[in-house]
Amino acid sequence: MATTIVSVINQKGGTGKTTTTINLGSALQKLGKRVLLIDLDPQANLTYSLGITEPAHTLADVFTGQQKLVDAIQERNGLYVAPGSNELVDVEISLVTHENRESFLGQLLSEVKDYDYILIDCPPSLSVLTVNALAASDEVLIPLQMEVLTLQGLGQILNTVQQIKTTLNPRLKVKGIVVVMYDKRRKLSTEIEDYLKENVDEYIFNQRIRLNVKLAEAPSFGQSVIEYDAASYGAKDYMGLAQEFVALR
Numbered sequence: 504m505a506t507t508i509v510s511v512i513n514q515k516g517g518t519g520k521t522t523t524t525i526n527l528g529s530a531l532q533k534l535g536k537r538v539l540l541i542d543l544d545p546q547a548n549l550t551y552s553l554g555i556t557e558p559a560h561t562l563a564d565v566f567t568g569q570q571k572l573v574d575a576i577q578e579r580n581g582l583y584v585a586p587g588s589n590e591l592v593d594v595e596i597s598l599v600t601h602e603n604r605e606s607f608l609g610q611l612l613s614e615v616k617d618y619d620y621i622l623i624d625c626p627p628s629l630s631v632l633t634v635n636a637l638a639a640s641d642e643v644l645i646p647l648q649m650e651v652l653t654l655q656g657l658g659q660i661l662n663t664v665q666q667i668k669t670t671l672n673p674r675l676k677v678k679g680i681v682v683v684m685y686d687k688r689r690k691l692s693t694e695i696e697d698y699l700k701e702n703v704d705e706y707i708f709n710q711r712i713r714l715n716v717k718l719a720e721a722p723s724f725g726q727s728v729i730e731y732d733a734a735s736y737g738a739k740d741y742m743g744l745a746q747e748f749v750a751l752r
């Protein structure tokens with residue numbers, strides 16, 4: 504099976520990375536895809552948001568060689584999850600002096616088969632863990648809020664992707680930018696979006712993700728928004744995004 508590995512990145516916190524990884528993943532699964540989510544953020548929000556509170560084995564154990572990735576993977580409502588944990592901080596520190604520090608995750612992922620998509624929820628930084636994700640990925644997905652500082656941050660992300668492409672991973676490409684937490688009543692959002700469309704070459708998904716409280720509530724129930732409230736805007740937007748995502752070559 505051909506697997507597409509996708510890094511969900513943005514070096515800022517609170518920009519919808521985890522929400523997008525979980526709900527795009529869940530939506531892809533509803534479209535019949537086999538999906539593995541990788542929680543690479545030491546804050547482990549993705550893991551907790553899917554109701555996994557005390558995983559027997561985490562990615563940190565896999566990085567340190569104590570566990571095999573296949574044995575750490577858990578199934579949640581048809582989605583597969585490699586849980587993260589705070590110990591990824593130590594992994595990050597030890598990776599810095601490691602010989603193959605940038606290609607560690609890529610090697611681990613090459614051992615898992617049978618997934619259509621592997622989505623990696625990245626930490627809110629362009630750290631060595633994020634570099635590992637980019638080095639292992641085919642594509643990058645950038646969730647972006649339409650705020651004034653967005654554009655500068657986007658430039659940094661695109662530079663980093665370009666650097667990884669020229670040094671570690673020539674197959675890497677930007678799949679697209681997803682406008683998240685979209686509020687059409689805010690004039691500034693529309694203005695920034697227009698500016699983005701004129702000045703950035705990367706694909707911007709037609710499907711925007713609107714602000715929707717159900718998206719913020721679902722993690723408390725350990726569910727994706729599609730399981731929590733399939734009729735909500737949040738669920739509809741992420742289902743629409745998944746369809747556009749699958750169709751986009």
Ligand SMILES: Nc1ncnc2c1ncn2[C@@H]1O[C@H](COP(=O)(O)OP(=O)(O)O)[C@@H](O)[C@H]1O
Nearest residue numbers: 516517518519520521522684713714715718719
């Ligand atoms: N479209 C949305 N509407 C409402 N709340 C959202 C939306 N997207 C994300 N959130 C909330 O915003 C916060 C930050 O999102 P999160 O996905 O955790 O960002 P990151 O992973 O980039 O730090 C979370 O509390 C999340 O529930």
Ligand SMILES: [Mg+2]
Nearest residue numbers: 520521544548
């Ligand atoms: Mg997060």
